[in-house]
Amino acid sequence: MTDERRGDVASVDSVLVALADPTRRQLLDLLAAQGEATATTLAERLPVTRQAVVKHLAVLDAAGLVSGSRVGREVRYAVRPAALDTTARWMAALADDWDRRLANIKRIAEAAERDSP
Amino acid sequence: MTDERRGDVASVDSVLVALADPTRRQLLDLLAAQGEATATTLAERLPVTRQAVVKHLAVLDAAGLVSGSRVGREVRYAVRPAALDTTARWMAALADDWDRRLANIKRIAEAAERDSP
DNA sequence: TGGATGTGCAACCGTAGGATTGCACATCGG
DNA sequence: CCGATGTGCAATCCTACGGTTGCACATCCA
Numbered sequence A, B: 001m002t003d004e005r006r007g008d009v010a011s012v013d014s015v016l017v018a019l020a021d022p023t024r025r026q027l028l029d030l031l032a033a034q035g036e037a038t039a040t041t042l043a044e045r046l047p048v049t050r051q052a053v054v055k056h057l058a059v060l061d062a063a064g065l066v067s068g069s070r071v072g073r074e075v076r077y078a079v080r081p082a083a084l085d086t087t088a089r090w091m092a093a094l095a096d097d098w099d100r101r102l103a104n105i106k107r108i109a110e111a112a113e114r115d116s117p
Numbered sequence C: 001t002g003g004a005t006g007t008g009c010a011a012c013c014g015t016a017g018g019a020t021t022g023c024a025c026a027t028c029g030g
Numbered sequence D: 001c002c003g004a005t006g007t008g009c010a011a012t013c014c015t016a017c018g019g020t021t022g023c024a025c026a027t028c029c030a
Helices: A009-019 A022-034 A037-043 A050-062 A081-115 B009-019 B023-032 B039-044 B050-062 B081-115
Strands: A066-069 A073-077 B065-073 B072-078
Touching: A009 A022, A009 A050, A009 A081, A009 B009, A022 A050, A022 A073, A022 B039, A022 B081, A037 A050, A050 A066, A073 B081, A081 B023, A081 B072, A081 B081, B009 B023, B009 B050, B009 B081, B023 B039, B023 B050, B023 B065, B023 B072, B039 B050, B039 B072, B050 B065
Parallel strands: none
Antiparallel strands: A066 A073, B065 B072
16 A cells, blocks of 8 residues: 555656755746746846756756747747646655554554553 | 745755655655664665765754654654645645646737737 | 847866765663 | 674765856847
């Protein structure tokens, strides 16, 4: 009864790694707020270079959290809820799992105490 | 209508950072499976030193994901669902936020298309 | 056509973090 | 009491990663 979730462990990993960086989270905030934006535009609103932003966007893209589409000479990035949602569900399931295990341990402990007072 | 969640951004950050490492996740798996374990015991089941495990446990402890209690000469660690649950909810709320924004953008785009065919 | 403007690529730098080793200190059990 | 077992602390090593700089290439527009 341990593993009903095995929905792409690799993707969960990449999402967690992507979200672990504060600049990347800020980037996601900006994208969610603006709908679409280019690396150059985003860099103007952050204390880092465009190149740094480009690298971060690459990581976020690899994690499926954003996706970019070319429009003329610029690349517009937008947020992608699916991967985030998957990871959120993964975490929630994990939290539930822990809760159940702890409850079970508590039950066993009480039973043992009942037997040897 | 943007910020009903502001439940300790710092703690969410530390949880994400903690979960971003695969060894740390494995450690959490082992702890959840065993209920309680010491750094020495955990190290036997992982391809790393006890010291490495100790450091990882320190990170997990700082994130509130585990907690250790001294019993004689050993320190037993156990899993803590609360912090994980908080972060799971944070992520779910964020995913919902993105979904709403994207739906809104789509709505606006369709309205604009309706006006200029 | 030519100068803005925006991307892409590559080299480089500094530091944080994952991991190891070695040893000192506490605690248990015979 | 003494050896075995378990923790704690500190120094060290190495790589990955966030960040920068510099330049070449593509695209727009006047």
